[in-house]
Amino acid sequence: MSEESNERLVRIFRKPTGPIRVEGPVDLTDPEGNKIPHPPAFSLCGCGLSQRMPFCDSSHKNEAQKA
Numbered sequence: 930m931s932e933e934s935n936e937r938l939v940r941i942f943r944k945p946t947g948p949i950r951v952e953g954p955v956d957l958t959d960p961e962g963n964k965i966p967h968p969p970a971f972s973l974c975g976c977g978l979s980q981r982m983p984f985c986d987s988s989h990k991n992e993a994q995k996a
């Protein structure tokens with residue numbers, strides 16, 4: 930794979946604390962297919978506690994502190 934093609938790859942990974950990090954050009958849509966505006970890199974909520982779904986709002990940190 931060439932360096933040029935690597936630049937176009939989207940990187941998606943789950944952080945150990947819960948958020949799902951997305952880096953690269955993607956279309957994020959709601960269940961009806963409407964595009965959801967987002968920055969080039971963002972975190973999706975993977976814990977279900979965010980008040981601004983589908984994005985992480987750091988609510989997972991509060992839950993981790995309770996444990």
Ligand code: FES
Binds near residue numbers: 947949976977
């Ligand atoms: S992963 Fe951060 S609020 Fe859910």
